[in-house]
Amino acid sequence: RKEVEQDPGPFNVPEGATVAFNCTYSNSASQSFFWYRQDCRKEPKLLMSVYSSGNEDGRFTAQLNRASQYISLLIRDSKLSDSATYLCVVPRRSSASKIIFGSGTRLSIRP
Amino acid sequence: EPEVTQTPSHQVTQMGQEVILRCVPISNHLYFYWYRQILGQKVEFLVSFYNNEISEKSEIFDDQFSVERPDGSNFTLKIRSTKLEDSAMYFCASSLGLGAGELFFGEGSRLTVL
Numbered sequence: 001r002k003e004v005e006q007d008p009g010p011f012n013v014p015e016g017a018t019v020a021f022n023c024t025y026s027n028s029a030s031q032s033f034f035w036y037r038q039d040c041r042k043e044p045k046l047l048m049s050v051y052s053s054g055n056e057d058g059r060f061t062a063q064l065n066r067a068s069q070y071i072s073l074l075i076r077d078s079k080l081s082d083s084a085t086y087l088c089v090v091p092r093r094s095s096a097s098k099i100i101f102g103s104g105t106r107l108s109i110r111p
Numbered sequence: 112e113p114e115v116t117q118t119p120s121h122q123v124t125q126m127g128q129e130v131i132l133r134c135v136p137i138s139n140h141l142y143f144y145w146y147r148q149i150l151g152q153k154v155e156f157l158v159s160f161y162n163n164e165i166s167e168k169s170e171i172f173d174d175q176f177s178v179e180r181p182d183g184s185n186f187t188l189k190i191r192s193t194k195l196e197d198s199a200m201y202f203c204a205s206s207l208g209l210g211a212g213e214l215f216f217g218e219g220s221r222l223t224v225l
Contacts, residue, residue: 041200042218098166099156100156101156
C-alpha cells in the first residue's frame with residue numbers, strides 16, 4: 001500500500017454542489033494530517049490541518065477516520081474558484097521533516 | 112504577510128550546465144525544503160534542511176544536487192550538471208517547526224533544460 005493515496009479524479013461537479021474526496025494513508029501512527037490546494041502551475045497552499053477527529057472552516061470540512069486510515073475533504077456550496085488540485089499530506093513521525101505529498105485529486109467546478 | 116520568495120522565476124539552460132536556484136524563506140522559520148514538480152506530475156520531496164545541514168533527502172536528491180544556506184537568509188539549490196529530465200518547477204518551502212506539515216511555499220522556479 002502506498003504511503004498516501006488519493007483518487008486522481010477529475011471530479012467534475014456543478015457550481016453549488018457538495019463534493020467530497022478521500023485520502024488514505026498507510027502509517028497508523030500518523031497524528032497530523034493536512035490538505036493543500038494547488039492551482040494550475042502555482043505553488044501548493046495550506047488549506048486545512050487536521051489533528052484530531054476533524055476540522056471545519058466555512059464551506060470546507062476535513063474529517064479523520066483513524067479506524068479506516070483515511071481523511072476526507074468535504075466542500076459545500078462549491079464555487080468556480082474551488083477548481084484546483086487538492087493534495088493530502090500525512091507527515092511521518094519517524095522522519096518528520098521528509099514531508100511527502102499525495103499525488104492529488106483534481107476538482108473542476110462547472111457553471 | 113511574510114512570504115517565501117524564489118529567484119529566478121524561470122531559467123533556461125543547456126544540458127550539462129550548472130544551475131543555482133535561490134530562495135529566501137520566512138525569517139523566523141527553522142526548516143527549509145526543496146520540492147520539484149515535473150509538468151503534469153506530483154509534487155516530489157527533494158530535501159529538507161535544518162540547523163545548517165541536510166535533515167532528510169529523497170532518492171532523487173543524488174550527487175548532482177546540493178543545498179546550502181550561505182548567508183543566513185538565502186537557501187540555495189544547486190544542480191551541478193543539468194540533464195533534460197531536470198526540467199521541472201522547483202518549489203522552496205519553509206516551516207516553523209519540526210513534524211509540522213504546515214509548509215509555506217514560494218511561487219517556484221521553472222527550470223527548462225535544452
